[in-house]
Amino acid sequence: MTKLLDAPERPVRTGGPAGPTPRVSVARRIRNLLTSPKYGPVTVTAVLFVVIFIVGGVRYRGFFSGQVFLNLLVDNSYLIVLAVGMTFVILTGGIDLSVGAVVALSGMIAASLLQTGWSPAVVIPLILVLTSVLGLLVGLMIHIFKVQPFIATLAAMFLARGLCYVISQSSISITDETFVQLAVTRIPLGGNLSITPSVIIAVVVVAIAVWVLHATRFGRTVYAIGGGEQSGLLMGLPVARTKVLVYVISGFCSGLAGVLFTFYTLSGYPLTAIGTELDAIAAVVIGGTLLTGGYGFVLGSVLGVLVLGVIQTIITFEGTLSSWWTKIFIGALLLVFIILQKVLTARRR
Amino acid sequence: MSALLARLVANRLFWPIVMLLVLFTINLVAFPGFFAVTLRDGHLFGSLIDILRNGAPTLIIAVGMTLVIATRGIDLSVGAVAAISGAVACSIILGSPEPANPATVAVAVTVALLISLVLGMWNGFLVAVLGIQPIIATLILMTAGRGVAMLITEGQILTVNSPPFKALGSGFWFGVPIAVIIAAVVFGVAALVTRRTALGMFIESVGINPEASRQAGVRARGLLFVVYTFSAFCAAIAGLILTANTAAADANNTGLFIELDAILAVVIGGTSLAGGRYSLVGTLVGALVIQTLVTTVYTVGIPPIATMVFKAAVVTIVCLLQSPTTNEALSGFRRRLALRAGKGVAAS
Numbered sequence: 001m002t003k004l005l006d007a008p009e010r011p012v013r014t015g016g017p018a019g020p021t022p023r024v025s026v027a028r029r030i031r032n033l034l035t036s037p038k039y040g041p042v043t044v045t046a047v048l049f050v051v052i053f054i055v056g057g058v059r060y061r062g063f064f065s066g067q068v069f070l071n072l073l074v075d076n077s078y079l080i081v082l083a084v085g086m087t088f089v090i091l092t093g094g095i096d097l098s099v100g101a102v103v104a105l106s107g108m109i110a111a112s113l114l115q116t117g118w119s120p121a122v123v124i125p126l127i128l129v130l131t132s133v134l135g136l137l138v139g140l141m142i143h144i145f146k147v148q149p150f151i152a153t154l155a156a157m158f159l160a161r162g163l164c165y166v167i168s169q170s171s172i173s174i175t176d177e178t179f180v181q182l183a184v185t186r187i188p189l190g191g192n193l194s195i196t197p198s199v200i201i202a203v204v205v206v207a208i209a210v211w212v213l214h215a216t217r218f219g220r221t222v223y224a225i226g227g228g229e230q231s232g233l234l235m236g237l238p239v240a241r242t243k244v245l246v247y248v249i250s251g252f253c254s255g256l257a258g259v260l261f262t263f264y265t266l267s268g269y270p271l272t273a274i275g276t277e278l279d280a281i282a283a284v285v286i287g288g289t290l291l292t293g294g295y296g297f298v299l300g301s302v303l304g305v306l307v308l309g310v311i312q313t314i315i316t317f318e319g320t321l322s323s324w325w326t327k328i329f330i331g332a333l334l335l336v337f338i339i340l341q342k343v344l345t346a347r348r349r
Numbered sequence: 350m351s352a353l354l355a356r357l358v359a360n361r362l363f364w365p366i367v368m369l370l371v372l373f374t375i376n377l378v379a380f381p382g383f384f385a386v387t388l389r390d391g392h393l394f395g396s397l398i399d400i401l402r403n404g405a406p407t408l409i410i411a412v413g414m415t416l417v418i419a420t421r422g423i424d425l426s427v428g429a430v431a432a433i434s435g436a437v438a439c440s441i442i443l444g445s446p447e448p449a450n451p452a453t454v455a456v457a458v459t460v461a462l463l464i465s466l467v468l469g470m471w472n473g474f475l476v477a478v479l480g481i482q483p484i485i486a487t488l489i490l491m492t493a494g495r496g497v498a499m500l501i502t503e504g505q506i507l508t509v510n511s512p513p514f515k516a517l518g519s520g521f522w523f524g525v526p527i528a529v530i531i532a533a534v535v536f537g538v539a540a541l542v543t544r545r546t547a548l549g550m551f552i553e554s555v556g557i558n559p560e561a562s563r564q565a566g567v568r569a570r571g572l573l574f575v576v577y578t579f580s581a582f583c584a585a586i587a588g589l590i591l592t593a594n595t596a597a598a599d600a601n602n603t604g605l606f607i608e609l610d611a612i613l614a615v616v617i618g619g620t621s622l623a624g625g626r627y628s629l630v631g632t633l634v635g636a637l638v639i640q641t642l643v644t645t646v647y648t649v650g651i652p653p654i655a656t657m658v659f660k661a662a663v664v665t666i667v668c669l670l671q672s673p674t675t676n677e678a679l680s681g682f683r684r685r686l687a688l689r690a691g692k693g694v695a696a697s
Binding site for chain 2: 095141144145146147148150151152154155156157158159161162163165166274278281282285291292322323324325326327328330331332334335338339342
């Protein structure tokens, strides 16, 4: 402890009066930050992301560029939207296994309807409404019939995946003008950097989610349900409505993610996005949201997605590593973060 | 009469068995020879035998899953464990000079099963020692396990040409499919060990109230270890059967979604995901319902691609029927009926 305090001789920048010994306070503040169940995991994730990115930059030529970072967003914009929806559900202590299948379903709906000549202006809202309704049904099943979220969303997953096959067994490509335009458009940011429209949509979704969770009553209630549903009920919070709405949000986000995914692939295929629900859950957990609910941030989940993305990028840059290492790395990372969460919450109790 | 009916409906096996009978009836209407079992070339043949044979892997995994769920846990990693055990067995058989030698197959199967014990203990360690939520603890192996399986097969589909290994999946013994015999043995052993000893009761007590059972002197930690290890062991057996059936280890697709089928079988069988009382017979019925459903889709002539939609429908119906809300509504309805009947008797 003393060693740590004596070593750095740099000016301490802390806002406001920081007590008689500001250096102690900084060290303690860092320790408090790392050991808090609220901020600890997300801080570790942020540090980890920066470290991985720097390691990649040192190891590989051309890695340390703005475009590599922006490509993380471009390639994972749909996953970011999914993780946002999943964060809402997990914050209430639930889980949504249907998101991957819903992504595939919305892709199938988009591809098949566009093929028959529907306008994208009708198709996209229709998809969002349908997936929200599916989320609503799941929410009602969970709330009214007391079916566990795991089973209810599992049923929704089977339904969505089954409907994909009913629509078509083979891949349908999308040739619609608007979709193709949205897929190929690059928005220049200056200095050879560019992003896709999907990234903007994802960023807007994240911004709205942050606002909803931290500045609205609904957001407070979501955290309250995760902290203790019974207490929430006794406080007179609209627990029932919120619990159902959370699944509607997840359904909506899955539908939107599906649309973004079709911008990315320009086709609908019933077998796409198998296992994406696990990626979304992993991103949320790595992003520091407690699976028992109550603690977590949307921005943490975004960081989680970026960590998954940067691991994938490194494996691509490495070249000799096979793709299955991604799965093993993600599993190992999950393990580390879950143990970290466990240690942090145990210390607080 | 109505009291008897009420008792029947209240039994948690009632709705699953009704479901199974409904499915059987649909099959019988679509295909009158559905129940016929014939002896051909010394083997039993028939739709029912097919259901049993194809349902064997799901049933085996569901037996292990039942015990895990009874402790208020869940094991998502069974599909990955099945893939790993198939990959291990196939790579050993492929690497040996005589793949058709029964001794080679015995070694391969033994090694695969031993590895599954290690994987199960890993899950048990995470859940029992580190105290991680089961759904997440097993999610780790579910994600990483497929990667490990691909590491073993080096991303390829390993095809083996070994008659003794293939017999595990599609062979017959005294006319009965070997897979069915294995499933029966696993089921029988699990039922005997947990129901003829106090083990089953301990498992239920841990599921109902871990803290109280700890204070009553039940060693939850060891119990959880055993349960997760057994689940992985079952998964490995199922993985071997699945791999032997196609004579190929496919790290990506062996046992894909089988964890969901197994969990469904358990839930349809009336074991609550909240832990506590479990029913192995219920799980048997649940596994049969799922497999019969798949068969029904084929016999009725619905395109098999729609199977998942039907599965969703069955899951939803069974869950809604078993839900406490429905039960309350039903018992309220029955009470009103009984009241009206009582009044009628009094008036006459």
